[in-house]
Amino acid sequence: MPTLIPPDPPLSDDALALRVPSDAFLADVAEACSDPEIARWTTVPDPYTEADGRAFLALVDRDWAEGNAATFMFARHGAARLDGMVSLSFVADGIGVVGYWTAPWARGEGLATRALVLITGWGLGAAGLARIDLATLLGNRGSERVAQKAGYAGGQVVPRAVEQRGVRRPVRLWHRTAS
Numbered sequence: 327m328p329t330l331i332p333p334d335p336p337l338s339d340d341a342l343a344l345r346v347p348s349d350a351f352l353a354d355v356a357e358a359c360s361d362p363e364i365a366r367w368t369t370v371p372d373p374y375t376e377a378d379g380r381a382f383l384a385l386v387d388r389d390w391a392e393g394n395a396a397t398f399m400f401a402r403h404g405a406a407r408l409d410g411m412v413s414l415s416f417v418a419d420g421i422g423v424v425g426y427w428t429a430p431w432a433r434g435e436g437l438a439t440r441a442l443v444l445i446t447g448w449g450l451g452a453a454g455l456a457r458i459d460l461a462t463l464l465g466n467r468g469s470e471r472v473a474q475k476a477g478y479a480g481g482q483v484v485p486r487a488v489e490q491r492g493v494r495r496p497v498r499l500w501h502r503t504a505s
């Protein structure tokens with residue numbers, strides 16, 4: 327896998343920008359990932375410690391260096407804190423998988439949708455992917471809505487598709503293609 331180059335200038339719209347997260351945001355990551363909604367709908371460790379945050383940020387760096395995944399924090403222009411995370415993993419020739427969360431202090435502002443639109447445009451454009459997949463744990467209506475608003479189609483249920491902390495759980499599968 328080639329080394330990934332973060333987009334320069336950063337991906338942005340009139341509300342937010344996507345940047346490679348640094349250790350300076352460790353406390354924000356640890357606080358956000360301690361939120362029960364993030365534990366409920368993602369595979370983050372629960373309980374979530376600062377050591378988990380440190381390991382996550384180290385993995386983000388390694389993934390960028392090894393070309394495995396492009397993980398960005400998103401933050402509103404002028405904000406001192408991060409508002410969320412969005413990540414595109416390169417899983418097979420031409421196919422990526424995206425995931426995201428919005429910190430509890432930033433929800434309901436359209437930020438996850440904006441971040442997903444930006445990373446999807448980059449993934450299917452400059453990053454050269456043909457298709458991006460997204461799995462939402464069954465019942466995650468908020469994330470389903472974000473996916474649909476960002477142009478993802480599908481939504482078929484796949485039983486026992488994702489392991490969440492030792493339990494296999496059903497998901498809805500969504501996708502967007504370059505065409």
Ligand SMILES: CC(C)(COP(=O)(O)OP(=O)(O)OC[C@H]1O[C@@H](n2cnc3c(N)ncnc32)[C@H](O)[C@@H]1OP(=O)(O)O)[C@@H](O)C(=O)NCCC(=O)NCCS
Binds near residue numbers: 433435
């Ligand atoms: C789901 C999540 C990412 C939404 O983030 P957000 O930044 O608040 O989302 P947006 O503001 O872009 O919302 C987009 C749409 O989804 C709707 N929505 C957001 N959260 C919702 C919820 N919990 N239930 C129902 N609808 C919801 C919004 O109302 C909006 O729709 P509208 O424009 O028609 O009103 C956020 O709540 C979160 O991080 N949840 C926990 C982690 C998670 O689920 N990650 C995704 C894993 S696949």
